[in-house]
Amino acid sequence: MKDRIYKAVVLVSFLILLLVQFRLTYNSYVLRDRDYSLKEKTLINDEYGRSIPEDKVYKGGGKIIDSILIKNMPALKNAYLSNRHEFIKLSQSVSNSLLKKLQKESTMDSVFQSIVKRNGLDSNLQYLLTFQQIDINFDTKIGDITIFNNHTPTGFKADQKTPFGIIIDGTLTHPTVQNRITNLSVSGNLVYNYRITFNLFVDQPGRTLKVAYQMLPTFLLVALCILIIVGINYYTYISWMRQKKETDIKSDFLNSIKHEFNTPITTILLASKSLHENEVLSDRNRVNTLVNIVERQARRLHSHINQMLGVSEMNNHINLEETDLNYIVLTLVNDYKIKIQAPDRLTFDPYDSEILVMLDPFVFTTMLQNIIDNAFKHNQSDVKITMIFITKSKDGYTLHIKDNGKGIEADVKEKIFDKFFRGVKDNTVSGLGLGLYYVKQCLDIHGWKISIRTTPEQGTEFLVHIPVNQININ
Known part of the structure; x- marks a missing residue:
């Protein structure tokens, strides 16, 4: 029972330690991943903002958005006020038209390559531009009305969608919060107000492996620490089992000695006591019998003692x-x-x-x-x-x-x-x-x-x- 409790305690302690080490290592990885190429991210964000100072999404993107929304705003307002079902259908149609035209006439490649070349950045950098949300406002009392977001049904295929919106341009395949350069919400003023939200992601191919490689010393130290702890626990357990075994063996040995020595000693004492009796001393045969008993038991003791001494002295003789x-x-x-x-x-x-x-x-x-x-x-x-x-x-x-x-x-x-x-x-x-x-x-x-x-x-x-x-x- 004690063995099982000891094993359970050691196992639970090790699992807790392993979980803590994993958690700390993972947190370190997340921080390193978040801060990876932080200077480049800041630089690209600033350069991207300067590249489209009076525009939206990319150069020429603002004109495309304005041209589609300005001609559809009256119809959207009428449908919203009179027929909500018709408003939803019209919102989806307007959003699809807008997104498809943004994809078709995208100039983001030239904008991004210009930023990379101008600042001497890594030519292997990949980007992804996504369109996330469109809000319109007919009346300040009504407030903003969303006509498109991530949950809006569209006619786009699955490979054109991301958790951050519809892909407008770019080749980056795994957009994440860590490699997001910017998330902008910009407003426009037509006859009515609107606001659009879009994202730019930039990353290097194999970034995860590069971050993991930078974390390699940490991983190795954690692995070494775990191995040392496992070794210490294993050695402690083996030593404990060995000591327990030796204790059990010594206990058995002492019990055996008690039995093996007590029997002849008791017999010798009884025989010696009998030899002090006068009627025994007068009977030669009884004296000889008792003497023989004492001699046999003494030899038995001598045999046990020699056996114990022989084990320790064997190599020397x-x-x-x-x-x-x-x-x-x-x-x-x-x-x-x-x-x-x-x-x-x-x-x-x-x-x-x-x-x-x-x-x-x-x-x-x-x-x-x-x-x-x-x-x-x-x-x-x-x-x-x-x-x-x-x-x-x-x-x-x-x-x-x-x-x-x-x-x-x-x-x-x-x-x-x-x-x-x-x-x-x-x-x-x-x-x-x-x-x-x-x-x-x-x-x-x-x-x-x-x-x-x-x-x-x-x-x-x-x-x-x-x-x-x-x-x-x-």
């Missing part, structure tokens, strides 16, 4: 000798069989020739004995069977120790060689969690490898791989 693998395994198996009660079996099938290996006989014997101990200790079968045999491969020889026990679960398999790890939590099964750790240490100092084949409820097979360069075959 390694004595390699050329030894026949068949002989040393056979000797151990024959000695071990004395402890096995029928019908349990321990068998060894020697290789058909002598295999001389550089090894430490004591360390190797202890290592193999630990594997065999586990094979019988954790085997719950009615008849416990452990088989040992040797096979040859192109890389060397493999020593197999195979039992018919309950097998090892997948989640435990990767941990069984860890120090103090015990797959069985039952204190009725003795052990300190050092046996297989000792095995792994023994193999490491010999330069050997170990692997496991196991199937739950079908047994386990330990495979000790001895490389060919350490073997001399006779």
Whole structure:
């Protein structure tokens, strides 16, 4: 439960941080995009205003607007006052005629190119001129009447429309607030008043990529920051999991020590107390029995202490000798069989020739004995069977120790060689969690490898791989 809460807190914190970083970066991008070529925008805006000082939209645009509106104003007024439906139809017709004539007779290309050339601007600059709204005024009491805006139905195709009005001239394909140079509303006086609104957009091709390129250092720093934070969180989590695992293992180890040490110590204390009784001292047989009990339990304590000390001192006391693998395994198996009660079996099938290996006989014997101990200790079968045999491969020889026990679960398999790890939590099964750790240490100092084949409820097979360069075959 705590693990899930920790993961959830870390994930939520990271997502919040990621969102904040993204928001800050996006805001920086928007500001940079808005201010991109700010000087050029201001210059073009001023030059455009000077190019049409007494005109509208472009040179000659005012005459076109006046000529169409002046002849239609009386009809628009009459229709507005008498028939609103007719007024809407007439407004659409007048607007379409006006916009089409503005498109057809546009001089904006020459106006814009003149501004670019005169001021030494980038020749790749593109522009877009859009017509946004027309308002007319028949009477100050009535106020302004809109006869065209972005929502007015027109006969223009979709590629001639933008959110900023109908396209009059230009090749810029993506007009935005960021690349808008000017948004003008100018008035005119005929028999009646009117006001028109239009926009000029100017931008360079690939402006978005250029702004992004300018923001590249910021993007890289943000990415680096995120990676560092992810790394720190990951390292913290891994360290926390490792510490938790070590704590759990140490807790299991202390519980095991408590059990493994308390039993012989308690037995020794009880036996010692009995030896102080006169009737026990007078009975030679009972004294011998109690002495034997004390001796056995003392040896048990001594064995546990030596096992713990042996793990830490192993690397300092390694004595390699050329030894026949068949002989040393056979000797151990024959000695071990004395402890096995029928019908349990321990068998060894020697290789058909002598295999001389550089090894430490004591360390190797202890290592193999630990594997065999586990094979019988954790085997719950009615008849416990452990088989040992040797096979040859192109890389060397493999020593197999195979039992018919309950097998090892997948989640435990990767941990069984860890120090103090015990797959069985039952204190009725003795052990300190050092046996297989000792095995792994023994193999490491010999330069050997170990692997496991196991199937739950079908047994386990330990495979000790001895490389060919350490073997001399006779």
